[in-house]
Amino acid sequence: MEIYLLRHTAVNNPHKLCYGQSEIDLATDWANHFTALKQKMGPSLRGALFYSSPYQRCKQLAGFLSDDQFQIDSRLSEMHFGDWEQCLWTDIDQPVLNAWMADFANYQVPGGESFVQMHGRCTQFWDELLALPSDRIVVVTHAGVIRSLLAYILSIPLEKTFQLEVEYSSVTKITVAKQQGCYQTVNYINR
Template sequence: MEVYLIRHTRLDIEPGICYGQTDIPIAESFLQEAEMVRSKLSLDLDGYRAYSSPLSRCRRLAEHLQLTPLTLDPRLMELHFGDWELKAWDDISPGSLRSWTADFVEQRCPGGESYRDQFDRGVAFWQELCQTPADQVFVVTHAGLIRTLLAYVLDTPLDKSLRLSLDYGSVTKIRFRQDVPIIDYINR
C-alpha cells in the first residue's frame, strides 16, 4: 500500500492570523498550485481510496484531482484553535500564548484542542486506514495532521514534529513493506 499525504494549497488570508478549523478560502493561485500537486502524484485509477478533511481548502483540491469517490473525514481537520481562531497572533494574550506554547502537546487552546487531541484523532484515522488496505491511498489534509501522522509512524515525540517543514501543496509518501511503514519522501 502507498499512502500519499497531500497538504492543501495556499489560502486567501493575511499573514499572522491564527486559523485551524475555520474554513478559509483558497488563494487565487489555486489552479496553478493544484496542477503542481497533480504532477507530483502517480494516479493509478484502479484500486485507490481517497480521503479529505471536510474543510473546503482540502476538499476542493481533492475534487480538482478527481479523487472519487471521496470520503470526507473530520478526523483529518487541522488543530482547533478555539477562541483564538481568526485572531491575529499578536492580539492573543501573551500570558495565554506563553502557557500554551510551553506545553502545546498537552495544553488545550482556550475553547479548542491540544496537539495531543489532534494526534489521537489522526492515529485513530491511520489505524483504521491500515485495517482496510488499498494499492494507493490519497489523503488531502493539513500540515498539523500530517506532522502528527509522521510522528506516529516514526515513533517520534510530538513536540519534535514541528521541525518538519511542509509546504502548501506538498506531498509526503509512505509505503508499506510487509506491514512496516516506510517513508519514501516528505514535503515534495
C-alpha cells in the same frame, strides 16, 4: 500499499489569522497549484482511494484530483484553536500564547483542543486506513495532521513535530508492507 499525504495549497491569509478549523479562502493562484500537484502525482492518482479533511481548502483539492470521488473524514481536521480561531496571532493574550508555545503538545487551547487530542483522532484514522485492502490511498489534509501522522509512524515525540517542515502543496509518501507485520516506510516528506 502506498499512502500519499497532501497538504492543501496556500491560503489567502495576509493578516496572519489563526485559522485551524476555520474556513479560509485559498490563494488566488490555487488553480495553478492544483494543476501542478496533479502533474506531480501523475500515475500515483490512478486507482487510488481519496480521503479529505472536511474543510473547503482540502475538499476542493481532493475533488479536483479524484474527479469528486473522495470521502470526508473529520479526524483529518487541523487542530481546533478554539477561542483563537480567526484571531490575529498578535492579538492573542501573550501569557496564554506563551504557555501554549512552551507545551503545545499538552496545552489545551481555550475552547479548543491540545495537539495530544488531535493526535489521538489522527492515529485512530491511520490505524483504520492501514486495515483497508487498497493498494493506493491519497489523503488531503493539513500540516498539523501530517506532522502528527509522521510522529506516529516514526515514533517521534510530539514535542519535536514542529521540526518537521510541511509546506503548502507538499506530498509525503508512506509505503506500508503488510506482509512484514505492517512495516511502514517514509519514502519522502515535503516533495
